[in-house]
Amino acid sequence: MNKKIPQQLIVDAPVCPIYEEEQKRPRWRELQNEYYIVDPGCGHAINYLVWNTNSTIKPSSASTYSTHLYQFVDFLHSMGVTVCSAELEHVQQFFKYLSDNGKREGTLSLHKTSITNLYRHVDIHLGHEPNLRWDYIREFIKPSQFRTPPPIEREPISKEEIILLIENLNTQRERLVVQIALEAGLRNSDIRGLKINDIKLEEKYLDFYNRKSNIWQRMPISGELALLLRHWLYVGRESTLVDPENDHLFPGQKHEQLSGGYLNSIVTEAAERAGIQEVIGKIKITERQKVSMKTDKEYREMHKVTLHSLRHTFNQLLKDAGVPSDFRSAALGHSSPEITKKYYEHDDDNYDEVIGELFRGLQLGI
Known part of the structure; x- marks a missing residue:
């Protein structure tokens, strides 16, 4: 896959069936104002962030999780699929896309965590049946298998x-x-x-x-x-x-x-x-x-x-x-x-x- 999404693959973005409903949650608006959370463009992802921020997602990580989910959902929509209709191959293409654009292995691991947890939440808490099982992501997506730059080491200043x-x-x-x-x-x-x-x-x-x-x-x-x-x-x-x-x-x-x-x-x-x-x-x-x-x-x-x-x-x-x-x-x-x-x-x-x-x-x- 090219580093840039081929123009011919960019289609009209599909609409998440619960996006409009989840956007109206008062708690969602509060989280956006309090933690600079990005709108991921998917109702399932919003529900996941609302349920888990301050519990399994630390407040300091909420903004990062939302940004990662936004990037994932945006990629899926560019391919003409939603979170629930996506297949494992779409997730693999997304990680190839990240690595081709210079993301490091640690960043890919964080993306894997947020995506895996999203699908687990949809499966367990929302009662929906996505095409993709969350444990498949955990088992078959290996950030170490992608070609990534070496990590940047932070050094103290004198x-x-x-x-x-x-x-x-x-x-x-x-x-x-x-x-x-x-x-x-x-x-x-x-x-x-x-x-x-x-x-x-x-x-x-x-x-x-x-x-x-x-x-x-x-x-x-x-x-x-x-x-x-x-x-x-x-x-x-x-x-x-x-x-x-x-x-x-x-x-x-x-x-x-x-x-x-x-x-x-x-x-x-x-x-x-x-x-x-x-x-x-x-x-x-x-x-x-x-x-x-x-x-x-x-x-x-x-x-x-x-x-x-x-x-x-x-x-x-x-x-x-x-x-x-x-x-x-x-x-x-x-x-x-x-x-x-x-x-x-x-x-x-x-x-x-x-x-x-x-x-x-x-x-x-x-």
């Missing part, structure tokens, strides 16, 4: 690069986003989800819900960050607030919280201004994505310095400071409940001191 990055941030909000990522190792979704009550200024720590690991975590913060947060909470935040009832630390203009794309652009653009940005990989943009993204670019660039690379930097800084690997794992939310418990029973005063020394004035020992 202490000197951190200073340059900080110097090229434009606003107080940008400085806060970056410093929270550096001091607490939070993911994009965790930063966006922070609420005012999560910030404990006097005690110098913040609580956050790790959406990927489904656990609450408490992270110490430096006096420098506490001062920045105090000024933001009592002065700066008001200038960005549209809804007085919004209790997010970083409220959005149209949504309750800022978008993930915007938070990442804070870091990537500052790194570009600082002269420390590099392109470490490219992902091909499909013809249909060009239309939806309103771009004529052939590739989407993967950058060295991103919000997620600051998470790797946080881990490296703690490692360099002598913080043991199991404590670092717990701080990153990667560990088992037993290790997390051990982390919280660690000498908190010592750990707080490490954080305070590391980030005092953001000199980082330079």
Whole structure:
């Protein structure tokens, strides 16, 4: 199959029989506003997202799942079939299409998970009988069998690069986003989800819900960050607030919280201004994505310095400071409940001191 869907195969898109009905669900509208969920163009997929977001699908993953399902449904419709009328060969063609367009094996695995779970949901919960069985997808679709580029490895940035990055941030909000990522190792979704009550200024720590690991975590913060947060909470935040009832630390203009794309652009653009940005990989943009993204670019660039690379930097800084690997794992939310418990029973005063020394004035020992 060609990288681009042959024009002769593009037909009038079929209509999912329950699409209009599922679109009207009040909970569906709430999810779209709260988690930036994409409309997949299929009622079965909408029903799956409504049922499973906040249960089997973590909120931080809901947007990714919806985007993957949108791409799958859009591909099926271009072939003249729906989710329920598709056969295994259509799914195989979709994965060939992904690999031909430069998607990596990890991305194909995520697509397989979302598609398999969709068909399982349709079979078990909706009582419909699709032509394709979900266990066939699980058994016969092997991402490792497709030709894919090697994975892109994210590396931490150096202490000197951190200073340059900080110097090229434009606003107080940008400085806060970056410093929270550096001091607490939070993911994009965790930063966006922070609420005012999560910030404990006097005690110098913040609580956050790790959406990927489904656990609450408490992270110490430096006096420098506490001062920045105090000024933001009592002065700066008001200038960005549209809804007085919004209790997010970083409220959005149209949504309750800022978008993930915007938070990442804070870091990537500052790194570009600082002269420390590099392109470490490219992902091909499909013809249909060009239309939806309103771009004529052939590739989407993967950058060295991103919000997620600051998470790797946080881990490296703690490692360099002598913080043991199991404590670092717990701080990153990667560990088992037993290790997390051990982390919280660690000498908190010592750990707080490490954080305070590391980030005092953001000199980082330079």
